[in-house]
Amino acid sequence: MTSPNHQIDLEELASLAKRRGFVFQSSEIYGGLASTWDYGPLGIELKRKIKELWWNQFVIKQENIFGLDSSIIMHPKVWDVSGHTSNFSDPLVECKKCNHRYRSDQMTESTCSNCGGELGESRLFNLMFKTFLGPVEDNTNATYLRPETAQGIFVNFLNVKNTINRNPPFGIAQTGKSFRNEITTGNFIFRTREFEMMEMEFFVPPDEDEKWHEYWINHSFDWYLNLGLSKNRLRIREHDQTELAHYSKATHDIEYLFPWGWGEIAGIANRTNYDLTAHSDQSGKDLSYFDETLKQHVIPYVIEPSFGLDRVIMALLIEAYKEETVVSSKGKEETRTSLKLSPVVAPVQVAVLPLSKKDVLSELAREIYKNLKFSELIKPLVYYDETQSIGRRYRRQDEIGTPLCVTVDFESLDDKAVTIRERDSMNQTRIPINDLENEIVARLSHKAQD
Ligand code: GAP
Numbered sequence: 001m002t003s004p005n006h007q008i009d010l011e012e013l014a015s016l017a018k019r020r021g022f023v024f025q026s027s028e029i030y031g032g033l034a035s036t037w038d039y040g041p042l043g044i045e046l047k048r049k050i051k052e053l054w055w056n057q058f059v060i061k062q063e064n065i066f067g068l069d070s071s072i073i074m075h076p077k078v079w080d081v082s083g084h085t086s087n088f089s090d091p092l093v094e095c096k097k098c099n100h101r102y103r104s105d106q107m108t109e110s111t112c113s114n115c116g117g118e119l120g121e122s123r124l125f126n127l128m129f130k131t132f133l134g135p136v137e138d139n140t141n142a143t144y145l146r147p148e149t150a151q152g153i154f155v156n157f158l159n160v161k162n163t164i165n166r167n168p169p170f171g172i173a174q175t176g177k178s179f180r181n182e183i184t185t186g187n188f189i190f191r192t193r194e195f196e197m198m199e200m201e202f203f204v205p206p207d208e209d210e211k212w213h214e215y216w217i218n219h220s221f222d223w224y225l226n227l228g229l230s231k232n233r234l235r236i237r238e239h240d241q242t243e244l245a246h247y248s249k250a251t252h253d254i255e256y257l258f259p260w261g262w263g264e265i266a267g268i269a270n271r272t273n274y275d276l277t278a279h280s281d282q283s284g285k286d287l288s289y290f291d292e293t294l295k296q297h298v299i300p301y302v303i304e305p306s307f308g309l310d311r312v313i314m315a316l317l318i319e320a321y322k323e324e325t326v327v328s329s330k331g332k333e334e335t336r337t338s339l340k341l342s343p344v345v346a347p348v349q350v351a352v353l354p355l356s357k358k359d360v361l362s363e364l365a366r367e368i369y370k371n372l373k374f375s376e377l378i379k380p381l382v383y384y385d386e387t388q389s390i391g392r393r394y395r396r397q398d399e400i401g402t403p404l405c406v407t408v409d410f411e412s413l414d415d416k417a418v419t420i421r422e423r424d425s426m427n428q429t430r431i432p433i434n435d436l437e438n439e440i441v442a443r444l445s446h447k448a449q450d
Contacts, residue, residue: 008259008321014188016337017317020400022046022347023189035185035192042400043313045347045381047196050227050312051175053344054198057223058173058305065171065200066164070152072177073131076143078151081282082275084128087246088147092125092183103183127180129193145179150304153201154275157287167289168300169212171202175309189310190263196309201271203300205291209249209270212303217252217268220305224254224265227312228342229319233257247274256315265315266307273299316345320401326426329391339401340424343444348402349380350440353393355409357386365408368418368433372406378441398423404443406436 017023021040025032039047059065079085091104097117104122112119128144146152153172160172175198185191204212217236224234239251251269255262276299280287288297320339328334343349350372354365369384383402385393390407397405407419407428418436420443421428431439 008318010188010259013317013321016321016339016399017043017188020396022317022400035182036194037189037192037310042347046313046316046341046345047309049345049347050309050316051196051198053227054223054307054309055173055175058171058198058200062171064166064169065173065202066160068153068156068160068172068174069176070149070156070174072146072179073133073143074146074151074155077282078155078279079128079144081278082151082154083246083278084144084147084151085126088128089124089126090183091122093119093122096120101183106184125181125183127182129179129181147180148178148306149174149176149197149199150201150271150306151275153199154279154302155283157203157276157279158285161289167291168203168205169208171200173198173200175199187258187260187263187314189314190258192310195311198307198309200305202303202305203276204303205293206273206298206301209272209301209303213250213252213268213270216303216305217254220266220268220307221254224256224312224315227316227345229256229315233319235262237262245269247271256311256318258315258318263311264308265311266305268303268305271302271304273301275302276300316341336395336398338398338423341401341403343403346401346403347381348383348397348400349378349404349444351383351385351393351397351402351405353384353390353397353405353407354386355390355407360413361408361410362386364412368406368408368436372437372440375437377437378444380440380444394421404440406440 020042022043024038024040026036026038027033059067092101093104093107094101095112095115095117096119098112098115100112100114110119111117128147130142130144132141133143134141153174156172164170176196177194178197179194182191182193185193202212202216221234221236225231233256235255237253237255239253244251249270249272251267253264254266256265276287280299288299291298317339320341322338322340324336325333326336352365352369352372354361366384369382372378372380373382394405403423405421407421409419412418417430417432419428420431420439
């Protein structure tokens with residue numbers, strides 16, 4: 001699993017993610033369930049921060065974008081009308097000998113790569129997870145777990161438009177879980193059957209679609225740069241006609257250069273008026289607005305930036321993961337593993353580490369820890385750790401990406417100062433305890449801008 005272009009072994013990364021509490025395999029005590037993952041204490045912090053940054057950028061800082069949280073289970077008609085029951089499928093082939101299944105559009109061989117057996121005919125396989133409402137499992141009660149959050153936005157278009165009392169251009173955003181019964185999964189958290197999306201549907205006058213499409217492609221690309229992904233590992237790729245989803249006039253993917261090659265992390269689609277027209281026709285509800293320039297009722301076009309949250313996490317972990325050879329205090333060469341995450345997304349910003357467990361040091365260190373933890377200035381997540389040697393504790397913090405460690409030693413009792421150690425340079429500086437909060441604020445914001 002090691003890449004030729006970015007020397008990261010995905011198994012190493014997954015092992016660090018597990019060891020340090022970012023991502024665990026789901027149901028692990030029962031042997032795990034393929035391609036399903038749980039986010040641990042640090043993973044959830046990372047996830048929460050990314051979602052918050054996205055919400056801030058796509059809702060809070062915008063004048064005309066509003067939030068929504070629609071349900072995962074919706075009326076089954078939604079999926080018929082949206083075209084998902086008939087079109088949301090991938091081509092599947094099955095080996096006649098071992099029953100291994102493949103996506104035929106991704107195959108390079110003509111026989112089964114698992115056992116060499118003959119492959120059956122290719123057929124379309126619908127990716128939606130079917131379920132039943134209530135106790136009777138028959139088709140009249142069947143519905144689906146949503147494969148995208150977007151439909152929840154379309155069916156609430158009228159509700160939101162009425163409450164905000166304005167006409168397009170405006171957007172509706174939501175984040176949440178989606179489910180796809182993918183034929184093939186893999187590459188850790190890259191392709192899974194349950195994942196989280198961050199989507200925004202931007203409703204525009206039909207003749208402004210191309211202008212807004214370009215705007216949201218650029219805006220989405222910049223959002224990734226601000227998160228700390230490097231420009232030379234990101235690209236925008238336009239779908240050719242054969243790739244376009246059934247609803248799309250044009251789609252541009254933002255791709256990240258993963259260890260196995262370029263992979264989609266977001267798609268920005270021009271969905272035209274496909275969804276609203278279909279829902280308007282089939283529900284009998286008028287989903288148009290009165291366009292003052294055209295002096296007529298029109299159904300708006302939709303530009304949709306759609307982000308996969310788990311893929312953002314995957315890209316950030318890959319980008320941040322570094323192994324370097326360093327010389328220890330005993331003169332030995334060792335490998336230092338660190339996550340060079342921007343402080344904006346790092347799960348823990350500061351770790352307070354007393355040099356020894358002795359009560360006099362613990363007391364002072366705990367006081368510093370509490371002051372920082374409840375600081376109104378930084379609002380950081382601060383860890384306190386007094387177990388094992390200081391070297392091991394630094395390594396632990398490096399591995400979880402903590403930008404700053406504060407070490408309290410015996411001198412601190414006399415000089416009322418502590419040492420700040422920076423994760424990336426490993427530089428250590430002595431700082432008076434009274435200046436610590438301001439110093440941390442300055443260093444974290446400086447690093448965030450790097
Ligand atoms: N509403 C538009 C839509 O669903 P999509 O390109 O199918 O578009 C949007 O999905 C994003 O969701 C993708 O760019 C990707 O980041 C993420 N995504 C899609 N399928 C996924 C899966 N099986 N596992 C993890 N993330 C996935």
